[in-house]
Amino acid sequence: MEPWYSLYWFRSVQWQQYHFAHPLALSLIPGILVLFFLRYYLGRNARQQLNISIGQLRQRRIGSDSPFDRWLSLLRYLLPVSVFVGVAMLLVALARPQIVRQQRDEQSEGIDIMLAIDVSESMNESDLPPNRLAAARRVAQAFVNSRKNDRIGLVIFAGEAFSLCPLTTDYTLLKQYLNELNTRMVRTSGTAIGDALARCINRMRDPVTTAADTTRSDAEQAGSERSKLIILLSDGDNTAGNLDPVTAAKLARAFSMRLYTIAVGRASSVKAGTVDEGILKTIATLGNGSFYRAxxxxxxxxxxxxxxxxxxxxxxxxxxxxIQDFYRVYLYWGISFLLGALLLKNTIFGNVLED
Known part of the structure; x- marks a missing residue:
């Protein structure tokens, strides 16, 4: 750190870093000039003057003025300038210049999310180009990218349901699983919505941290429970599986899990009876969530x-x-200038400079 008497403290770069705790004090600096002007204006008629004729002497001095004489005449302003700078530095110190360095620490416990995606043969329909599954896969990856501090898992289902990825914060691994989704992963035909919900519930109700969970510590597990939600995406009615979707939705509500259902596909391109929005709406309502049609x-x-x-x-x-304060530097400068002005005023130099 530079010593207080260094000119380093008057560099523009240094002043740009300052935050002034009391900036109103800086607005008083122009008032010092106003006081000097009033002092000069009110005291100019009170000075004693001796009028003598020195016309010829003045003409000779004007003709013989040297640069040294002109510089010497400017020294009469040394006293008021010292007073002005001294008081200005005291006001700067009063404004309390400081450099503030901030560090933000954002913490979020996150939530648990299970994605349940239908991979039955009907997901190859091209009403959502290039097909329903590809569109769902792309949007799900974008959804994963937008999350932070959340644990996300993946369940796939057709006539059977399988847990493809446990709850994890390794989004790279999760997106790799999403990218590999295809309709040949589950050979059993049908749509087992109830079994898919059961797989999601089992994954989220288990308090044990999985090996893929890279962020949740033991202290976090002992704390408050995380919010849990299930996002189920399908284009068909429940036609397979061992568990009724309504029963599964009631289980999800019992475990405080919200359920969002998304029906994929255009109604005009889907054969009658293959999409039952009623069951998707029902389980979304039971699961304290919402139903959507894509x-x-x-x-x-x-x-x-x-x-x-x-x-x-x-x-x-x-x-x-x-916070680092620097008011002492300018306080020392102010005191030094005022002491200098006091020295000039109370010695022979003060009288010489005023003449």
Whole structure:
């Protein structure tokens, strides 16, 4: 750190870093000039003057003025300038210049999300180009990218349901699983919505941290429970499986899990009886969630964006401030200039400079 008497403290770069705790004190500096002007204006008629004729002497001095004489005549302003600078530095010190360094620490417990995606043969329909499954896969990956501090898992289902990825914060691994989804992964035909919900519930009700969970510590597990939600995406009615979807939705509600259902596909391109919006609406209502219909890729994106806005974990922000004061530097400068002015005023130099 530079010594207080260094000119380093008057560099523009240094002043740009300052935050003034009491900036009103700086606005008083122009008032010092006003006081000097009033003192001069009110005291100019009170001075004693001796009028003598020195016309010829003045003409000779004007003709013989040297640069040294002109510089010497400017020394009469040394006293008022010292007073002005001294008081100005005291006001700067009063304004309390400081450099504030902030550090933000954002903490969020996150939430648990299970994605249940239908991979039956009907997901190859091209009403959502290039097909329903590809559109769902792309939008789900974008949804994963938008999440932070959340544990996300993946369940796939057709005539049977399988847990493809446990709850994890390894989004790279999860997106790799999503990218590999295809309709040949489950050979059993049908749509087992109830079994898919049961797989999701089993994954989220288990308090044990999985090996893929890279962020949740033991201290976090002992704390408050995380919010849990299931996003189920399908284009068909429940035609297979061992568990009724309504029963599974009631189980989800019993475990405080919200359930969002998305029906994929255009009604005009789906054969009668293959999509039952009623069951998807029913289980969404039972699961304290919402039902959505995605008729194209853009509407599917809007649905996931809407869910993304609804389901946000609270973020706790802590701001740490490192405050370094520099008022002492300018206080020392102010005292030095005022002492200099006092020295000039109370010695022979003061009279010489005023003459």
């Amino acid at each position: 008729t194209d890729a853009r509407s599917l994106q809007r649905i996931f964006a809407h869910i993304n806005r609804l389901e946000k974990a609270p973020v706790h922000v802590r701001v740490y401030e490192d």
